[in-house]
Structures are given as structure tokens and as C-alpha cells.
Amino acid sequence: MKKNKRIIFATIAALSLAAPMTAVFNFDNVQTVSANHQGTKVWLQYGTLKYALKGPSGRVYPAGTKVVRELSDDAKPPISMHGRPFYLTLVIGGIPGNQLLQDVGGGEIAEAYVNYEDWHEIDYPSDYTVLVQNTEDYTDLKSSDFHPVDSNNPDVPVANLDKLNEAYANYDSAIDFSKLSKKDGQYVADLRSRYFAAKAMGVPQSTVDALTKEINDAVANYKKTGHLVSGDPNSN
Known part of the structure; x- marks a missing residue:
């Protein structure tokens, strides 16, 4: 079994991108969620929102908003992974193996809300790379509490943990x-x-x-x- 080479952090509390490829991070309730595949590659799966969602901040993210999730399994992941969120904002990059804060994401979106593509594998970037950036709002970045604007659309329950x-x-x-x-x-x-x-x-x-x-x-x-x-x- 291959050993994990890199720690990925998610559930961001605040994310501020001051300039391209430059990030300042303030973390709260940080959660280790994955580890880099062989230290050099990562799987990405992009998708778009099926319909408009409202976040806890009150901001509405329209249908078609691009989202992404990552995984670092050795083998290609199954296309559907109900328990693993997509992110409204996700930044990856850094030197593999340095065990420092590298991948940060926020605004957790349930798979049921997303029209998603197949997974594809990329070389892990050596510098910070913004994959999607739909919000910098503190409240939305630290949350998974997103619900359809139109109550006729299926809703995903969000439990208080x-x-x-x-x-x-x-x-x-x-x-x-x-x-x-x-x-x-x-x-x-x-x-x-x-x-x-x-x-x-x-x-x-x-x-x-x-x-x-x-x-x-x-x-x-x-x-x-x-x-x-x-x-x-x-x-x-």
C-alpha cells in the first residue's frame, strides 16, 4: 500500500485571495480530509449547480455555477460519491510532501445539487492554483448549509453536528x-x-x-x- 505523501485541509473558515497565486488563510475547525496520490497527482471532478442555491449568508449562487471536488486515491474514484462535497471555492497547490497547509476549500455543496463530469487526474501544481472561486464570504465558506431558492426543487438535509x-x-x-x-x-x-x-x-x-x-x-x-x-x- 502506498503511503500518503501530503495532507489536504478543507472546511475553511476564511479565505482571502489578495492577488493571483497569492493566498492568506485564517483557519477555524480545520479538517484533514485526504492525502495526495503518490505525492504528485490529484483527481478532480468538476460540475455545475443544477439550480440556484441560497447560502447561510443569504447570497444566491445561480444555476450553472461551477464547482469542483478533489480526491487522491490511487485508482480512479467512482463517479458518484454522495458523502463527499463539491466546493464553491477551492485552491490547491504547494510542494508535495511538505506537510503544510496547501489545499483549501469552502462552501460545501452536496452532490445531489450538482450536474457533474467524470473524474480526471492532473499533476499536482507546484504553486497555488485557484480551481473555482465563487465566494470569499466567511459564513458561506465555513458552511454546508445550502438550499434551493425554489422550494419545488429537491432539498438535501443539513444536520447540526x-x-x-x-x-x-x-x-x-x-x-x-x-x-x-x-x-x-x-x-x-x-x-x-x-x-x-x-x-x-x-x-x-x-x-x-x-x-x-x-x-x-x-x-x-x-x-x-x-x-x-x-x-x-x-x-x-
């Missing part, structure tokens, strides 16, 4: 993972997968809230009994 992330962080700090039973260990692996799945685009709030409650209940059970899973908790 704050309580889920808080619950998972509390769980992560409260549990001594080195001393868990086999059954609890299996639960940990399953919970991790479901946690990241719940953070994908289009997951309803009810699913997020149910998982949040489950995590909090599991932590409460651990503090009471020393185990995450009720019923035969000492199974090894």
Missing part, C-alpha cells in the same frame, strides 16, 4: 481503549464507522441525534460498569 462532535470527543477522552473487552473493542470499531458516516452530507438530523444519544449512553454505562456494551460485558 455540534452535539455529536462534542459527545464523540467526550467519549474519546473518557474511555481507556487499552483495557476494553473484545466485545467492547468490536463496538468501538463499529461506532467509529457510524460516527464518520453520520457526518456525511445528506444525513438527517434524526440519525445524528440518535447516534449522539447512543454515544452519551455508552459513556455513562462505561463510567458505571467499566464497559461500553451492556449484556455479557466481560466477553473477551
Whole structure:
């Protein structure tokens, strides 16, 4: 298996492009999302908005607005990836392997809103390259909360993840993972997968809230009994 060569950062809080190929970044809630394919190439998929969307700032992005997403798998990605957003603004570039802030994107758009093309692979640029730049608005750049202007168009739910992330962080700090039973260990692996799945685009709030409650209940059970899973908790 090839090792990751580069860290890509997304979920930008503020992005200011003062001049061509020059960027100043202020990050908040930065999230590692991918790593460069062999350190030299990256997959891009462009698309356009199917219909006009309004962002949390109140700004409307018209139908036909160009968006893009990137991925760094070794093999060509599947054309549809429901949980991975397109970006209203995306800047890539830098020296592969330097582990510094390089790729930054904001304004996360659900795949369901996009008429998209096939993926194509490019050489990773050595300098900052603006792929799309539809907004510099702080509110929209840090958000995925975009909805159709026309209510007759299908809408993608946007869940609030704050309580889920808080619950998972509390769980992560409260549990001594080195001393868990086999059954609890299996639960940990399953919970991790479901946690990241719940953070994908289009997951309803009810699913997020149910998982949040489950995590909090599991932590409460651990503090009471020393185990995450009720019923035969000492199974090894």
C-alpha cells in the first residue's frame, strides 16, 4: 500500500485571495480530509449547480455555477460519491510532501445539487492554483448549509453536528481503549464507522441525534460498569 505523501485541509473558515497565486488563510475547525496520490497527482471532478442555491449568508449562487471536488486515491474514484462535497471555492497547490497547509476549500455543496463530469487526474501544481472561486464570504465558506431558492426543487438535509462532535470527543477522552473487552473493542470499531458516516452530507438530523444519544449512553454505562456494551460485558 502506498503511503500518503501530503495532507489536504478543507472546511475553511476564511479565505482571502489578495492577488493571483497569492493566498492568506485564517483557519477555524480545520479538517484533514485526504492525502495526495503518490505525492504528485490529484483527481478532480468538476460540475455545475443544477439550480440556484441560497447560502447561510443569504447570497444566491445561480444555476450553472461551477464547482469542483478533489480526491487522491490511487485508482480512479467512482463517479458518484454522495458523502463527499463539491466546493464553491477551492485552491490547491504547494510542494508535495511538505506537510503544510496547501489545499483549501469552502462552501460545501452536496452532490445531489450538482450536474457533474467524470473524474480526471492532473499533476499536482507546484504553486497555488485557484480551481473555482465563487465566494470569499466567511459564513458561506465555513458552511454546508445550502438550499434551493425554489422550494419545488429537491432539498438535501443539513444536520447540526455540534452535539455529536462534542459527545464523540467526550467519549474519546473518557474511555481507556487499552483495557476494553473484545466485545467492547468490536463496538468501538463499529461506532467509529457510524460516527464518520453520520457526518456525511445528506444525513438527517434524526440519525445524528440518535447516534449522539447512543454515544452519551455508552459513556455513562462505561463510567458505571467499566464497559461500553451492556449484556455479557466481560466477553473477551
